[in-house]
Amino acid sequence: MSRFKKSGKKEMPGITSSSLSDIVFMLLFFFMVTTQMRETENKVKVTTPEASEVVKLERKDLNAYINIGSPTLAYQAQYGTDARIQLNDSFRTTDDIRDFIAAERDAKSEADRQLMTVSIRADQDVRMGIVTDVKQELRRCSALKIMYSARKPAK
Amino acid sequence: MAKKTPAINSSSTADIAFLLLCYFLMTTTMGSHYGLSRRLPPMPDPNQKVEDQKVNRRNIIVVKINSADILAGTEAIDISLLKDKIKEFLSNPANDPNLPEKEVKEIEGYSKGTYPVSKGVISLQNDRGTSYQAYIAVQNELVKAVNELRDEFSMREFGKVYVALDETTQKIVRDCIPQNISEAEPKDVGNRR
Numbered sequence: 001m002s003r004f005k006k007s008g009k010k011e012m013p014g015i016t017s018s019s020l021s022d023i024v025f026m027l028l029f030f031f032m033v034t035t036q037m038r039e040t041e042n043k044v045k046v047t048t049p050e051a052s053e054v055v056k057l058e059r060k061d062l063n064a065y066i067n068i069g070s071p072t073l074a075y076q077a078q079y080g081t082d083a084r085i086q087l088n089d090s091f092r093t094t095d096d097i098r099d100f101i102a103a104e105r106d107a108k109s110e111a112d113r114q115l116m117t118v119s120i121r122a123d124q125d126v127r128m129g130i131v132t133d134v135k136q137e138l139r140r141c142s143a144l145k146i147m148y149s150a151r152k153p154a155k
Numbered sequence: 156m157a158k159k160t161p162a163i164n165s166s167s168t169a170d171i172a173f174l175l176l177c178y179f180l181m182t183t184t185m186g187s188h189y190g191l192s193r194r195l196p197p198m199p200d201p202n203q204k205v206e207d208q209k210v211n212r213r214n215i216i217v218v219k220i221n222s223a224d225i226l227a228g229t230e231a232i233d234i235s236l237l238k239d240k241i242k243e244f245l246s247n248p249a250n251d252p253n254l255p256e257k258e259v260k261e262i263e264g265y266s267k268g269t270y271p272v273s274k275g276v277i278s279l280q281n282d283r284g285t286s287y288q289a290y291i292a293v294q295n296e297l298v299k300a301v302n303e304l305r306d307e308f309s310m311r312e313f314g315k316v317y318v319a320l321d322e323t324t325q326k327i328v329r330d331c332i333p334q335n336i337s338e339a340e341p342k343d344v345g346n347r348r
Contacts, residue, residue: 021169031179049288051295054189129283139198147190
């Protein structure tokens, strides 16, 4: 019976932590690939309205964004609190939308141009007047696929 | 005799990787872009004479929004009742002569061949003083009405909700219950900014 007898005190083997770095690197690569840096700074305050029937945007790279809202605190001294349009990185008026759309179209590949969606990110307190102006201008440039940005209501 | 090189201590690579990981965790934004998709009507040709579109009066419901009220058809309506009104308008279950007519259309791929498709069009008008929030809320109700009709139809025909169907079946449902929301030409009513 002495065969199963424990022979003295055994030492606990240490947990190998050499694969820890591999796991962490894998996570790291995942986040590096999925991350998208914000390329433009928000100069207008946009809180999109809530809507329950929203659909997900299929392809983010085919999107052009038009931000509408009142300027953020840092710009209020210069531009006031009236709702304004931001294209790319600066405050613009409706007349600049035509050039903006043309530039966005040029940036896309030939096959994707038809699929380009203009996403209107407007603040919930904005009046429809300015949004209507933007819509009319988009119709004139025949950028007809649009999307009203909205967020899902919190459950 | 070559000297044995000492092993590089690699226990800190995990720490470095953790630091980088935390950085990317903080800066990452997952694809979280949602919205209501719409198609704008093309700009009418200025040379072309505006011809009276022959849309029967019964086939159109005008939803008007201003800064205070919602008007559906001829009467003011609360937003909570709008969805049911639109659903009744689009489905016209009792074949009411005041509600839109149905056109028996051949649907490609549909097992029964034809389906009476409603000719109803929702026309949405707003004035410049409407708040964007109210506008989206109304848009949302309109889409919800159509989505619920589609769900009911899919449950009846295929035993599943619309989103659970595959691509081709979804197209059949879309053909049977179209989403006809037209955003009318802006009109300057109530010059309030």
